Amino acid sequence: MQRLDVVIPIFNEEENLPELGRRLKEALEKTNTSWRVIYVNDGSRDSSEKLIAQQHAQDERFCRVNLSRNFGFQPAILAGLSNADADAAIILDGDLQDPPELIGELVESWRQGNDVVIAKRRSRKEKGLRLLAFNAFHKIFRHLSDFPIPQNTGTFGLMSRPALDQFVALGEQHRFLPGLRAWVGFKQDFVLYDRDDRAAGEPKQGFFKLLRYAFDAIFSFSYKPLHVMTLSGIFISSLGFLLALYFMIKRIVGYEQAFTGFTTLITVMLFLGGIQLIGIGLLGEYIGRIYDEVKRRPVFIVKDTLGCLKK
Numbered sequence: 001m002q003r004l005d006v007v008i009p010i011f012n013e014e015e016n017l018p019e020l021g022r023r024l025k026e027a028l029e030k031t032n033t034s035w036r037v038i039y040v041n042d043g044s045r046d047s048s049e050k051l052i053a054q055q056h057a058q059d060e061r062f063c064r065v066n067l068s069r070n071f072g073f074q075p076a077i078l079a080g081l082s083n084a085d086a087d088a089a090i091i092l093d094g095d096l097q098d099p100p101e102l103i104g105e106l107v108e109s110w111r112q113g114n115d116v117v118i119a120k121r122r123s124r125k126e127k128g129l130r131l132l133a134f135n136a137f138h139k140i141f142r143h144l145s146d147f148p149i150p151q152n153t154g155t156f157g158l159m160s161r162p163a164l165d166q167f168v169a170l171g172e173q174h175r176f177l178p179g180l181r182a183w184v185g186f187k188q189d190f191v192l193y194d195r196d197d198r199a200a201g202e203p204k205q206g207f208f209k210l211l212r213y214a215f216d217a218i219f220s221f222s223y224k225p226l227h228v229m230t231l232s233g234i235f236i237s238s239l240g241f242l243l244a245l246y247f248m249i250k251r252i253v254g255y256e257q258a259f260t261g262f263t264t265l266i267t268v269m270l271f272l273g274g275i276q277l278i279g280i281g282l283l284g285e286y287i288g289r290i291y292d293e294v295k296r297r298p299v300f301i302v303k304d305t306l307g308c309l310k311k
Helices: 019-033 048-060 073-082 100-111 128-144 163-171 177-183 207-221 224-253 262-295
Strands: 003-010 034-041 062-067 088-091 116-122 153-160 190-196 303-307
Touching: 003 073, 019 034, 019 048, 019 100, 034 048, 034 073, 034 088, 048 062, 048 303, 062 073, 062 100, 073 088, 073 163, 088 100, 100 116, 100 153, 100 190, 116 177, 153 163, 153 177, 163 177, 224 262
Parallel strands: 003 034, 003 088, 034 062, 116 190
Antiparallel strands: 062 303, 088 153, 116 153
């Protein structure tokens, strides 16, 4: 019988865990696989750890990986995948925005020979600024990315053992899962779904965490910001040279005096200073990521496990 692991990062999800466990078990029982759920407790401060232990006591197929602190969503996913040893692994959010009932379709596509099955969103229930930010990111990233990455996708999806082994072996510190999952290749398929709103509680990834995640995506898969800054520098330098030449010629022929004035001077200085700071900031983002890679610190640290020993 085929074996299936489901990896779920958990951070303060006590309100969703009981319903999540019930729906997971119901969906997984229909897959005709030997399954296991790997909860990754990413430094939760509520009763999530206790609730996972209760689920394990009721059914040993629910297990737990405890991280030593809160490392973040992407490291928690990697921690779970590193403990997955089944024929395939599914990544699922713990807030029930990704419906467990879709697992059956992911497994069916995998059985048809697809190594990577990605859940692609037809729609999403977020509202207001959060929805605008998500839509803006996907539109911008589509144009910035140097590598084709499926749009309107997140972490929800399935990877077969060969694809999973290659994904886990990637040693990057700043991980953008949709990009890395596409980068490893293999035969891919998509399953469409409508993303729900959170079942309970508040989103655990605030604006600044999502912004950092967006930066990880852009700076990991695009050199275009550097190209834009280079072209901007060439354009501004050329414009400055032509403007200086224009005023010099007018001064030589005695047509009129060159423009002077504090307002013009300070405007030009602020504009050029702003461009320079943006350029330095972009370089800093890339160099900072190089620094993190060179240090080679572990992406996560496991404190202990409950029932998650590899088979």
